[in-house]
Amino acid sequence: xxxxxxxxxxxxxxxxxxxxxxxxxxxxxxxxxxxxxxxxxxxxxxxxxxxxxxxxxxxxxxxxxxxxxxxxxxxxxxxxxxxxxxxxxxxxxxxxxxxxxxxxxxxxxxxxxxxxxxxxxxxxxxxxxxxxxxxxxxxxxxxxxxxxxxxx
Amino acid sequence: xxxxxxxxxxxxxxxxxxxxxxxxxxxxxxxxxxxxxxxxxxxxxxxxxxxxxxxxxxxxxxxxxxxxxxxxxxxxxxxxxxxxxxxxxxxxxxxxxxxxxxxxxxxxxxxxxxxxxxxxxxxxxxxxxxxxxxxxxxxxxxxxxxxxxxxx
Amino acid sequence: xxxxxxxxxxxxxxxxxxxxxxxxxxxxxxxxxxxxxxxxxxxxxxxxxxxxxxxxxxxxxxxxxxxxxxxxxxxxxxxxxxxxxxxxxxxxxxxxxxxxxxxxxxxxxxxxxxxxxxxxxxxxxxxxxxxxxxxxxxxxxxxxxxxxxxxx
Amino acid sequence: xxxxxxxxxxxxxxxxxxxxxxxxxxxxxxxxxxxxxxxxxxxxxxxxxxxxxxxxxxxxxxxxxxxxxxxxxxxxxxxxxxxxxxxxxxxxxxxxxxxxxxxxxxxxxxxxxxxxxxxxxxxxxxxxxxxxxxxxxxxxxxxxxxxxxxxx
Numbered sequence: 001x002x003x004x005x006x007x008x009x010x011x012x013x014x015x016x017x018x019x020x021x022x023x024x025x026x027x028x029x030x031x032x033x034x035x036x037x038x039x040x041x042x043x044x045x046x047x048x049x050x051x052x053x054x055x056x057x058x059x060x061x062x063x064x065x066x067x068x069x070x071x072x073x074x075x076x077x078x079x080x081x082x083x084x085x086x087x088x089x090x091x092x093x094x095x096x097x098x099x100x101x102x103x104x105x106x107x108x109x110x111x112x113x114x115x116x117x118x119x120x121x122x123x124x125x126x127x128x129x130x131x132x133x134x135x136x137x138x139x140x141x142x143x144x145x146x147x148x149x150x151x152x
Numbered sequence: 153x154x155x156x157x158x159x160x161x162x163x164x165x166x167x168x169x170x171x172x173x174x175x176x177x178x179x180x181x182x183x184x185x186x187x188x189x190x191x192x193x194x195x196x197x198x199x200x201x202x203x204x205x206x207x208x209x210x211x212x213x214x215x216x217x218x219x220x221x222x223x224x225x226x227x228x229x230x231x232x233x234x235x236x237x238x239x240x241x242x243x244x245x246x247x248x249x250x251x252x253x254x255x256x257x258x259x260x261x262x263x264x265x266x267x268x269x270x271x272x273x274x275x276x277x278x279x280x281x282x283x284x285x286x287x288x289x290x291x292x293x294x295x296x297x298x299x300x301x302x303x304x
Numbered sequence: 305x306x307x308x309x310x311x312x313x314x315x316x317x318x319x320x321x322x323x324x325x326x327x328x329x330x331x332x333x334x335x336x337x338x339x340x341x342x343x344x345x346x347x348x349x350x351x352x353x354x355x356x357x358x359x360x361x362x363x364x365x366x367x368x369x370x371x372x373x374x375x376x377x378x379x380x381x382x383x384x385x386x387x388x389x390x391x392x393x394x395x396x397x398x399x400x401x402x403x404x405x406x407x408x409x410x411x412x413x414x415x416x417x418x419x420x421x422x423x424x425x426x427x428x429x430x431x432x433x434x435x436x437x438x439x440x441x442x443x444x445x446x447x448x449x450x451x452x453x454x455x456x
Numbered sequence: 457x458x459x460x461x462x463x464x465x466x467x468x469x470x471x472x473x474x475x476x477x478x479x480x481x482x483x484x485x486x487x488x489x490x491x492x493x494x495x496x497x498x499x500x501x502x503x504x505x506x507x508x509x510x511x512x513x514x515x516x517x518x519x520x521x522x523x524x525x526x527x528x529x530x531x532x533x534x535x536x537x538x539x540x541x542x543x544x545x546x547x548x549x550x551x552x553x554x555x556x557x558x559x560x561x562x563x564x565x566x567x568x569x570x571x572x573x574x575x576x577x578x579x580x581x582x583x584x585x586x587x588x589x590x591x592x593x594x595x596x597x598x599x600x601x602x603x604x605x606x607x608x
Contacts (some may be wrong), residue, residue: 016364019495019496019499020328020329020334020495020499020510020511020514021334021336021492021495021496023328023329024324024325024327024328024329025210025211025324025327025329025331025384026210026216026218026275027329027515028216028218030191030324030325031187031218031219031222032184032187032188032191032325033184033503034187035183035184035187036184036477037263038473039182039183039184039476039477040475040477043475043476049166053537054476054536054537055476055535055536055537055538056537058177058178058476058539059177059483059535059536064178066178066180066183066226066229067183067224067226067228068225069223069224069225069226070222070223070224070226071181071222071223071224072222072223073220073221074218074219074220076223077218079511080329080510080511080514081509081510081511081512081513081515082511084367088164105231124180134601147244157365167441171343171344171347172343172347172358172359172362172480172481173340173343173344173480173486173488174485175480175481176476176477176479176480176481177476177480177481177483177536179363179481182476182477184477188325191323191324192323192325193323194337195323195324206384206385207324207383207384207385207386208385210324210384211331211383211384211385221468231359231363232358232363232481233358233359233360233363235359236358297426309545329514329515330514330520330522330579331579332520332522334495335491335495335522335526336488336489336491336492336495336522337488339487339488339491340488343486343487343488362481362482368482370482370484370487370530370533371487371530372529373527373528373529373530374487374527374528374530374531375525375526375527375528376523376525376526377524377525378523378524378525378526380523381522391527427482451518
């Protein structure tokens with residue numbers, strides 16, 4: 001039943017410490033917090049992996065990245081004091097949309113797994129905008145180097 | 153593109169006022185808050201529609217209702233000061249699992265739409281438990297009376 | 305030790321249902337949620353009591369109401385399933401600042417009690433602005449009618 | 457008006473990256489998030505500085521650390537993309553209570569400053585308990601080594 005996971009070499013992975021504030025009266029992470037962690041992971045991926053500062057994209061360039069679709073399977077709950085790992089993989093690069101997979105894992109086992117589609121939009125016009133060339137190139141390069149190692 | 157929605161007669165619907173605290177620097181609801189609203193809707197549905205007090209189920213009977221699967225399509229963003237409606241429908245009743253659809257709408261248009269599967273578990277044994285008979289009967293009755301009006 | 309509280313006649317009071325999502329692994333409200341409740345109370349007070357739509361003040365008029373000072377005494381914890389009452393009283397009206405007291409109570413006993421000072425500012429200039437005349441008048445009238453009944 | 461701050465040598469300080477999710481439609485941190493950051497800082501201080509694992513104190517030993525009193529002065533707002541520093545200092549060690557000061561700073565200037573009093577309690581009896589000897593000793597040592605350097 002348990003699903004093993006090893007991030008592909010070069011995949012963007014960040015640790016999150018499960019805190020008191022993440023947990024509910026049942027002692028496990030209250031699930032909306034995972035989505036907040038996912039958003040934080042995506043921010044850091046833009047800034048530190050793609051080298052496009054997320055804050056600048058939002059506040060400077062006035063882009064937004066609203067989610068269009070999310071799906072998530074929850075396998076193993078997480079508890080206060082645990083450290084979990086979040087790995088981001090690119091599934092699909094559209095004209096203005098981006099399909100991302102996030103795997104949350106610990107001790108080599110999948111805790112939860114999400115697929116999320118974001119659209120890039122202008123906060124001024126409220127319309128979708130095509131991914132800027134430099135950003136698209138960076139995302140394509142990330143996708144290429146993190147899927148090369150996947151079995152055919 | 154816009155999708156109309158009218159809740160079936162008898163469907164459990166609650167209004168939520170979009171607050172300052174729900175909204176992000178782009179001025180729209182930060183998406184994890186929707187999941188928190190959904191959980192609140194489910195709580196109220198148990199307590200006020202099914203007449204099974206949610207707090208008592210958790211703290212008294214020591215049941216938990218973790219999510220197993222969630223999927224969500226986001227159509228129209230919501231902004232501070234708006235009032236949105238959340239309607240809960242039952243899709244599938246399993247042995248210990250429950251498939252729920254939540255439609256978030258305003259002015260007759262779908263804002264977002266989610267499908268969520270929860271499992272009922274014991275907080276003591278950490279194992280799934282079958283839905284108690286009275287609860288199952290109440291859920292079945294709700295499902296019957298809210299789908300009767302749906303077109304064949 | 306327990307402190308009784310009856311809101312003055314005419315005081316703005318709202319009920320809040322304590323939810324699963326408010327509570328921590330100790331089964332009581334995780335304290336930052338109280339501050340979120342306070343902000344929601346203040347929003348509703350502007351909109352429904354003072355008849356100055358809070359969303360319009362923020363998004364239309366581009367005012368902000370950042371907190372300058374907060375102090376809070378926690379007396380009795382609250383638990384999932386409880387309904388608590390929040391009452392807002394005006395303590396001091398400055399040129400651009402406002403001193404508010406919020407009493408959170410249940411069954412006539414104080415649960416927690418906060419004093420908060422907000423400043424009114426322009427989101428454009430990032431500078432404090434004097435309270436607009438109509439708003440000031442509404443706040444003064446509220447203060448007058450809710451303190452008249454307090455013992456001298 | 458601006459207040460300089462340099463943490464005393466040895467003071468426990470952690471950086472927090474201000475995220476999209478921390479910020480409100482005015483583009484600055486929504487204030488309840490600061491209290492959540494403070495709680496996280498306190499957790500890490502117990503675990504990494506005092507060497508008393510916070511998760512174990514809560515879930516293993518069944519202690520709770522509810523806040524009794526909080527006061528906070530907000531000086532400079534923080535925005536998405538900024539990195540702020542949180543420094544924890546001990547103000548007072550009581551029988552079961554603890555007075556903590558948290559200074560949030562950036563670029564040597566105070567952003568906000570809080571004083572918080574927690575009580576240590578048993579989650580079983582719901583009563584205050586005296587600080588365990590080893591924990592008290594660790595807190596006293598921390599207080600001693602971080603105030604030695606303060607000007608007389």
